[in-house]
Amino acid sequence: MKGIRQLAKHLDISIGTVSRALNGKSDVNEETRKRVLAAAEEFGYVANQSGRSLRQGTTNVIGLMIESSKETVENSDNFFLGVTGGLQTVLARHNLDLVMLPCPSDEDPYEYLKRMVARRVVDAMIISATQRIDRRIDLLVKAKIPFVGLGRSSSGGDSYTWIDLDFEGVATSAVDRLVAKGHRRIAIAAPSTDINLGYVFVDAYRQALERHGIDYDPELVIRVKSSEQGGYQAGHELLMIQEKPTAIILIYELMAIGLYRRLVEAGIVPGRDLAVIGFREEPRAKFLQPTLTCFRMSLRDLGVELAETLLATMPAYADSYPKGARNTIWPLELVPGESDAFALDS
Amino acid sequence: MKGIRQLAKHLDISIGTVSRALNGKSDVNEETRKRVLAAAEEFGYVANQSGRSLRQGTTNVIGLMIESSKETVENSDNFFLGVTGGLQTVLARHNLDLVMLPCPSDEDPYEYLKRMVARRVVDAMIISATQRIDRRIDLLVKAKIPFVGLGRSSSGGDSYTWIDLDFEGVATSAVDRLVAKGHRRIAIAAPSTDINLGYVFVDAYRQALERHGIDYDPELVIRVKSSEQGGYQAGHELLMIQEKPTAIILIYELMAIGLYRRLVEAGIVPGRDLAVIGFREEPRAKFLQPTLTCFRMSLRDLGVELAETLLATMPAYADSYPKGARNTIWPLELVPGESDAFALDS
C-alpha cells in the first residue's frame, strides 16, 4: 500500500478525510487536519499529480513554449528566463507550476504544440515568437485551451489575448529623436524572418518618417538576423548604401554589439559619424563605448502581467483578475546614451 | 463520452483494442490497426497523459531543472537551451518529452525539487549547477528517482552519475600554455559561489602550477561573479595586485567581455600587456579584439551524451544503452587566439 491510502491507514482515518485536510477544505476538524498535515510532512507525502489531474481534469501546470533554434540558442539574451520570475510569483499564488516547453529546432512548432495540447500536459499555454500568420493560435482557439500570446499576430482575430512590446512607441520615439537632431536618412535593421514584430516595427518607423515629411526609402530597411552577427551584417550593408544614412535604429538588443564592431573596423565612430539607437537595454550591451541609447523594461513585471492576463482567461481563476483578459502594449522607457548624442550639420 | 471511449465507439471496437493498436502492440490485426490510426488522426485523438501515467506509473517526461536567479538571467549564454537540442533528439527515440523546470530565485532549489519529485511530474531528472554539498543529490537518491547531475559534487558518493566539463583539462592546458610562453605570475578568475566547478578548476590550476615549480599564490585567485560584470571586476582587482600578474585565466565565458572593457579603460592591451585565456568559446565573445584564446565544445553533443547517460540509469531504457551510466568528463578543444599570443621577455 502506498500514497494516500498508506497515510490514511497510518492515521486510522479514511482517505477522503486525508484528502480534504490536505486540500484545505473547510469541513475538517482542526485537530484532524493538524494530525494529517503533520503525518504528511513526516512521510514526505505529496499527492500524485496524475491521480489529481485525472480526477480533477486539470494539471495545475502552465506551459511556456519557447523555440530552441540555433539562432535563439546562440543569441538569446534569456528574455524568457527573465520572464519566468514574474510568471512564477503570480502562478504560485494559485499553486500552479510553470514548465518551459522547448520546441526542438527540427520539429514544426505547430506539430509540437499540437502534441503537448492533445496529451493534456498543461492547463494553459503561453506562446512566444508569434508569426504574422501563426497556425498555433488557431489550434489553441479550436482546442479551447486558455492561452496568451507573447506577441501579436494576424491570426486568431480578437479570439485571442496577447501582450506585446510597444514597438510602435520605440520606433516613433527613435525616429522623432533622430529627426530632431537633423537626421533625414535614417536606416533600420529589421528581422529577416516572418516574425510579426518585424512588420509592426517597420510600419511604425514608416509612419513616423512620413509624419515628418520624410519619404520612406525601402533601401534603408536592412533585413538581417536578430543576432550579433545580424548587427555586424547590418553595419556591412549600411556601408554599401550609395546615399549614406546618418542614423540607424536597431530592432533587436544584441545587434548593437555586432554593429559597433563593423563600424569600428570601418573607422566609423558611433555617436560621432553615425547615430545609433538600440532596442532593449541589455546587461551585455552596457559595456559598449560610446554608451548606447536604448529602451528599458522590466522582464519580471512583464512576466507578472503575462501571468495575470493568462489567469484572467482561465475560467477557474478569472474571478481573481477582474481586469479581465485585455490585450496589452507593454511600454519601454528611453535610456539616453552617447550613441546618438550629436546634432547633424544642416 | 470522450477520449478513447468515444474513439472506440465510433470504430465499434473495444477500448482495449484501440489502446493496443495505438501503442504499437504486436497482437493487433493490421487492418484494425490501420483503421484505428486513421480515426485517431482524423479526430486528433492523443491519449490523455494523466490517464496513461496513472496506469503505467510513468509520466514519459524528463525534467531539466535550471536556476533562474537574477545572475543567470542576465548573464547566461543559454547553455541549457543549447543542450536541449541534443537531449530531445535522444529522448524522442523513446517518445519521452523534455520539460525545463525553472526554479524561482526566491525558492530554495532543494524544496523546489522536492515538490516536483513528490508530485511525480517527471520520470527522471537532470540537475545542473551542482554545489559542492548538494542536498538535491541525496534527495533524488533517497527517492529513487533516476537522475544525472550536470556537474560533479561531493554529495552522493558514487551512488549518482554525472557528466561534467573537463575543467582540469582546461586549467592544465591554459597553465601549460602560459608557462611555455614564459609566464610565472598567472591569475585566475573563479566564481565566488559554492558551485562545485570552482573548486575543481582552482585545484587543477594549483596542481598545474606546482608541476611547473611555481608556488601557488592565493592572492592570484580572484573571486568574482560568473558574469560580464564579474569579468570587469576581475580586471579591476587584477590591477590592484602589488606584484602584477602577466596572465589571467577566466573560468566563465562571458567574463572576457567585461575584462577587456576594464583593461581598455586602464590602457592595457590584451595579448600585448597581459595574456588572457577565456573559458568556453561563445558567439558573443567572438567579436572581441584581439581574438580570445578559449576552448570549444558542442552543446548539442553534450546534450546527446547527457540523455544517453540518463536513459542508462532508467531501468526501462537501460537495455538500449549497454555502455551503462558512466561518469563522463566532457572534453574541450583549445581554440588559439591572439589574446595570449606573445612570449614574455625573460
Next chain:
DNA sequence: CTGAAAGCGCTTACAG
C-alpha cells in the same frame, strides 16, 4: 465532521 463509494482515462493481464 467523517466514511464509503464512484469515477476521472487510460493500459494490461486474462479469458476466449
Next chain:
DNA sequence: CTGAAAGCGCTTACAG
C-alpha cells in the same frame, strides 16, 4: 486477434 474487467491514485458528491 479481441473484449471485458480491473485498477493506477486521487477528489468529491453523498449519506449519515
